[in-house]
Amino acid sequence: MEPVYTLGVDVGSTASKTVLLEGGARIAGRSLVPLGAGTSGPVRAVEEVLSAVGLRREDLGCIVSTGYGRAHVEGAGDSRSELSCHAAGAVFLCPGVRTVIDIGGQDTKALQLSAAGILERFVMNDKCAAGTGRFLEVMARILEADMGELAELDERSQHPVSISSTCTVFAESEVISRLSDGAAREDIVRGIHDSIAARAAGLCARLQVHEPVFLSGGLSRDQGLVRALERRLGCPVETAELSVYAGALGAALLAYRRFRRQEREAQNG
Numbered sequence: 001m002e003p004v005y006t007l008g009v010d011v012g013s014t015a016s017k018t019v020l021l022e023g024g025a026r027i028a029g030r031s032l033v034p035l036g037a038g039t040s041g042p043v044r045a046v047e048e049v050l051s052a053v054g055l056r057r058e059d060l061g062c063i064v065s066t067g068y069g070r071a072h073v074e075g076a077g078d079s080r081s082e083l084s085c086h087a088a089g090a091v092f093l094c095p096g097v098r099t100v101i102d103i104g105g106q107d108t109k110a111l112q113l114s115a116a117g118i119l120e121r122f123v124m125n126d127k128c129a130a131g132t133g134r135f136l137e138v139m140a141r142i143l144e145a146d147m148g149e150l151a152e153l154d155e156r157s158q159h160p161v162s163i164s165s166t167c168t169v170f171a172e173s174e175v176i177s178r179l180s181d182g183a184a185r186e187d188i189v190r191g192i193h194d195s196i197a198a199r200a201a202g203l204c205a206r207l208q209v210h211e212p213v214f215l216s217g218g219l220s221r222d223q224g225l226v227r228a229l230e231r232r233l234g235c236p237v238e239t240a241e242l243s244v245y246a247g248a249l250g251a252a253l254l255a256y257r258r259f260r261r262q263e264r265e266a267q268n269g
Helices: 041-053 082-093 133-142 147-155 168-180 185-204 223-233 243-268
Strands: 005-011 016-022 026-033 060-066 099-103 108-113 119-124 213-216
Touching: 005 041, 005 082, 005 243, 016 041, 016 243, 026 041, 026 243, 060 082, 060 243, 082 099, 082 108, 082 119, 082 213, 082 243, 099 185, 099 243, 108 185, 133 147, 133 168, 133 185, 147 185, 147 223, 168 185, 185 223, 213 223, 213 243
Parallel strands: 005 060, 099 213
Antiparallel strands: 005 016, 016 026, 099 108, 108 119
16 A cells, blocks of 8 residues: 655744654654745745655655645645644654644743643744743844844853843844943843743643643754753643644644545545
8 A cells, every 4th residue: 555645844934844744643744944824935945845755745645734825835725823832842752742832933832731631721922022032032133143042141150130021123123232331142132032931822822731841843953942941831841852843743743634634534435
């Protein structure tokens, strides 16, 4: 029997990600293009993952899109909310997960899952970019640091600097002022991580936080932020190598379920 391939496409505000699943269980490929909704990013991300494994769109059983730009993915058989996709992806990557924190390019979400992995409640921040990936990118640029350097800088902090502003514009001015006062970059980075973690923890406080807690989204790679969240929440925060792909992975899983459901309906019809 030929394997069934399904594709999940997560089109965010700043990046487009795909995950290709074989048989609803094995990740056969993935791609990430740092261009989001309204750009060539989604098309390029799909082309990249298919080219890497030697497949065509016609070989796919189903495509499900999600994210900010989910309505504009060519060939998608269905589009699903980011919430359901991130929940499904998190359960795949961290079986038994009960709380999911997703920090995206322009928003932050906290999800509460049942013991069976079903989404029960969620909260989101407002549309302000404070405490999101965009916020951290702006701060890193001011500090003349690559995003990949931030965890190491954070670890070297001896005298953390408080960043009290929650607005990106005001926080930018505050960081510049701290630098002018002679504060060390690593201490400012620790303060920025603490500020982001405080906002995420504030969202979680509106839910019942149960362990395990899982962090998804682009910032999940930043171990400095992971440590800050653990301090704020008072419990371990899990991540995975593919945490950044959680939304696309969830979409691919839902695509597989949709394919099997349609297959059963065709057999019974």
